[in-house]
Amino acid sequence: MIPRLHIRAHTPRAPLAEALGRPVSPDEGLTDHTVVAHWPDLDYYTLDDEQKIWTSVQWAEHLEDPYMEHPFAAGPEDDRHAIFHLEIRLHPNDRELTGPEWAEAAHRLARAAGIEVPGDGRGCRWIAVQAQPGRLDLLANLIRLDGTWNTRPANALRRLSDEARRVEQDLCLTPVQATHQPSASARPLPTASAQLATILS
Numbered sequence: 644m645i646p647r648l649h650i651r652a653h654t655p656r657a658p659l660a661e662a663l664g665r666p667v668s669p670d671e672g673l674t675d676h677t678v679v680a681h682w683p684d685l686d687y688y689t690l691d692d693e694q695k696i697w698t699s700v701q702w703a704e705h706l707e708d709p710y711m712e713h714p715f716a717a718g719p720e721d722d723r724h725a726i727f728h729l730e731i732r733l734h735p736n737d738r739e740l741t742g743p744e745w746a747e748a749a750h751r752l753a754r755a756a757g758i759e760v761p762g763d764g765r766g767c768r769w770i771a772v773q774a775q776p777g778r779l780d781l782l783a784n785l786i787r788l789d790g791t792w793n794t795r796p797a798n799a800l801r802r803l804s805d806e807a808r809r810v811e812q813d814l815c816l817t818p819v820q821a822t823h824q825p826s827a828s829a830r831p832l833p834t835a836s837a838q839l840a841t842i843l844s
Contacts, residue, residue, distance in 0.1 A: 644807040645819060646752070648800065649728040651718075655706040655782055658728040659699060662772040662780030667699035673772075678702065679742055679779075680749035680771040684764055684788075706768055709786035716786045725785040725792070727769075729756060731807065733777040734817035745773045748810050749781060755806035757795040758783045765789040 652658055660666050663677075674696055685705075697705070706726070709716070717723060729752065733740070740748070749771030753759035758767050758781070769783030785793040796802060811818050 644748070644811050644816060645732045645734075646803050646807050647730045647732070648803070649730065651724040651785070652726040652728065653724050655703045655726045655784070658726055658780070658782050659703050659706075659772065661728075662730075662778075662782065663699060663774045667703055669698050669700040672696040672698055673702060676742060677772060677774050678770050679745040679773045680753075682759065682767065682769050682783075684766075685768075702770060706770065706782060706784050709768060709784045709788065712788075713786050713790040716790055716792055718785065718792050727756070727758065727767075727781075727783040727785055729781040729803070731779045731781070734819075735777070737777065737816045739776065740814065742773075744814055745771070745779055748814070749779060751806055751810055752781055752803060753783070755802040756781070756783075756799055757793065757802075758785075767793050 649658065656667050710723070710725070716725075718725065731748070731752065750759065753769055753771070754761070758769050760766055765788040767783045767785060767787055769781065772780045772782065774780075783793075785795075787793050808818065810816070
């Protein structure tokens with residue numbers, strides 16, 4: 644598994660469209676075969692008589708809600724770019740994972756990134772999208788439900804990389820170390836200093 648952390652965005656619509664491989668649409672419902680995992684307390688926000696299949700536009704709106712509920716929440720750089728986007732790709736020779744395997748990988752990576760904290764009912768809203776072969780996208784709003792900004796671990800990049808190695812081992816996938824030449828579409832996880840240099844430039 645090769646994780647790639649994108650630069651934070653202000654809206655989830657472009658990252659969600661990239662994850663889907665097509666524009667977000669008010670007409671296309673995304674089933675649990677596409678949105679394979681989400682923040683644990685989502686069921687509390689869903690009325691019993693409300694439809695369970697939301698369109699991609701509705702999923703984007705659910706991720707945007709913390710912006711409206713907490714208009715003054717700002718990040719460490721005093722900005723409102725709260726949309727976290729982690730892309731994970733399988734090795735080209737890996738088998739296709741099942742829905743539960745994708746869901747397990749999503750929850751484990753969300754915990755490694757500090758997006759999901761077990762037992763925290765006021766954490767971040769996040770979803771995991773599996774819409775393209777061999778690829779999983781984790782999208783989250785870093786504005787927590789209590790109005791504070793999610794503080795990610797200082798070593799989040801290392802934690803993500805380490806967890807990806809453990810998921811590879813547990814699911815019998817091709818280890819990155821065994822990959823002689825990564826695919827052109829897969830990029831290794833950049834270091835924190837490399838990301839900071841990109842932002843500063």
